[in-house]
Structure formats: C-alpha cells, structure tokens
Amino acid sequence: MKLRYFAWLRTRIGRGEERLDPPAEVATVADLLRWLPSQGPGYAAALADPKVVRVAVNQTYVGPDHAIGPGDEVALFPPVTGG
Amino acid sequence: MIRVEQRIFDVGAELGAFGRGDIEVGAVASFVGYVRGSEPGAPALVALTLEHYPGMTEKQLEAIEAEARARWPLADLLVIHRYGRLLPGEPIVLVAVSSAHRRAAFEACEFLMDWLKTKAPFWKLEETEAGSLWVAAKASDDAAAERWSTPAPRTSDA
Numbered sequence: 001m002k003l004r005y006f007a008w009l010r011t012r013i014g015r016g017e018e019r020l021d022p023p024a025e026v027a028t029v030a031d032l033l034r035w036l037p038s039q040g041p042g043y044a045a046a047l048a049d050p051k052v053v054r055v056a057v058n059q060t061y062v063g064p065d066h067a068i069g070p071g072d073e074v075a076l077f078p079p080v081t082g083g
Numbered sequence: 084m085i086r087v088e089q090r091i092f093d094v095g096a097e098l099g100a101f102g103r104g105d106i107e108v109g110a111v112a113s114f115v116g117y118v119r120g121s122e123p124g125a126p127a128l129v130a131l132t133l134e135h136y137p138g139m140t141e142k143q144l145e146a147i148e149a150e151a152r153a154r155w156p157l158a159d160l161l162v163i164h165r166y167g168r169l170l171p172g173e174p175i176v177l178v179a180v181s182s183a184h185r186r187a188a189f190e191a192c193e194f195l196m197d198w199l200k201t202k203a204p205f206w207k208l209e210e211t212e213a214g215s216l217w218v219a220a221k222a223s224d225d226a227a228a229e230r231w232s233t234p235a236p237r238t239s240d241a
Contacts, residue, residue: 004136006134006136006204006206007134007206007208007217008217010134056136056139056204059136059138059139059142060139060142061202075136075139075204077136077204077206078206078217078220079201079219079220080200080201080202080203080204080205080206080220081200081205081206081207081217081218081219081220082133082135082164082175082176082199082200082203082204082205082206082207083116083164083175083176083196083199083200083203083205083224
C-alpha cells in the first residue's frame with residue numbers, strides 16, 4: 001500500500017510517502033489509523049488525535065469505514081487551509 | 084480553466100483576458116486572495132509556503148468547477164491557485180466567473196472560494212522571525228462552506 005503524508009503529518013512522521021504492508025486485519029481506514037501509531041514515535045505523535053486527520057483513498061475523500069487494500073494510495077493530512 | 088502553479092500571476096492581465104470577446108457575457112465576478120504580511124498581535128510574516136497534493140488538488144478543483152456549473156448558468160470559469168513559497172503582498176488565488184447576469188457570477192464566485200477553502204488539499208505554513216507554524220483550519224470556513232450544502236435552485240434569469 002502506498003501511503004502519503006502532508007503538512008504536519010508529514011513533518012511528524014518524517015517522510016512524505018512510503019510503501020507499507022499492514023497486516024491483513026487492517027481492512028479499513030479506521031483500522032489503519034489504529035495500526036499506524038505502532039510503527040514508531042513519529043507516527044504516534046502524528047496520529048495522537050485521529051479526529052483531526054483527513055483521509056483520501058486514491059485521491060478521493062473517504063470516511064473511517066472505507067475499505068483499503070494493497071493497491072491503494074492512502075493519503076493522511078490535516079484539515080485543509082488553502083485559498 | 085483550472086491552473087495550479089508555482090509562478091506569480093498578473094492579476095490585471097488574467098482578468099483582462101478573461102471573458103473577453105464573448106458577447107453573451109454580461110457579468111464577470113472575481114476574487115483575489117493575497118498573502119497578508121501581519122496579523123494583530125502576531126510576529127510579522129516572512130513568507131507563506133503552500134503545500135498541496137498534486138493530482139488530488141486538480142481533481143478536487145475540477146469537481147468544484149463542475150458543481151458550480153451545475154448550480155449556476157456560467158459562461159466561463161477560471162481558478163488559479165499557487166503553491167510553493169510566497170511573500171507578503173503576493174497573490175495566492177484567483178477565482179473569476181462570467182455569466183449573462185451578475186447574480187449568478189457573484190454567487191458562483193463566493194461558492195467557489197468557500198468550497199475551495201474546505202475541500203482543495205492545500206496547507207499553509209507561516210514563516211515568521213519567531214519560527215514556522217502550520218496554519219490551523221478555521222471553523223468559520225467550515226460554516227461558510229456549509230451554507231452551500233443545500234443545492235441552490237438553478238434560475239434561468241439569475
């Protein structure tokens with residue numbers, strides 16, 4: 001699975017993108033947000049408050065129940081502040 | 084047209100060219116957002132860096148354009164949004180819409196900015212002499228976008 005991080009999620013995790021292979025029981029966005037903090041202190045810091053994390057799968061906004069799989073591009077980022 | 088680009092744009096040239104020559108157009112409304120150099124009680128801004136999600140940004144802006152065109156009878160539409168390191172006083176974003184009449188142009192312009200601010204994946208990093216800080220999203224921006232959650236009735240004589 002391709003993961004992408006933006007803004008302060010990127011700086012806390014320490015990279016903008018990576019490939020990770022979560023265990024098979026990580027089947028939804030909510031599962032991923034629960035599993036990622038176990039990957040290191042940067043992940044735990046970035047995901048300390050999962051309510052403020054927005055998620056896009058294959059560049060479309062999705063909710064916590066959205067299913068994810070190995071071929072997906074999953075992006076995690078804070079609420080947007082453009083304009 | 085949607086343009087996501089790093090380089091500075093000339094507001095006068097963009098607006099001068101927009102909608103020119105279309106005799107069905109009776110109204111052009113536009114909004115330009117600039118980098119503010121200072122906020123009351125905050126250290127002076129040195130620069131504003133805009134990060135975005137290439138690919139998703141364009142997809143989101145195209146979806147917002149399609150939504151605006153479905154709601155109002157628009158002749159043309161232009162969105163320019165910059166990314167990268169911007170200095171105080173520089174333009175960040177330009178939205179322009181043209182229509183036969185002013186109401187559709189005014190409303191669509193406001194709608195585009197409200198939706199863009201809450202849906203397009205851009206993030207602002209403020210650089211001041213005291214350090215750098217990611218800008219937090221504003222509840223007032225969510226409220227502004229929420230106003231448009233009920234589709235507006237499309238009127239032919241707007």
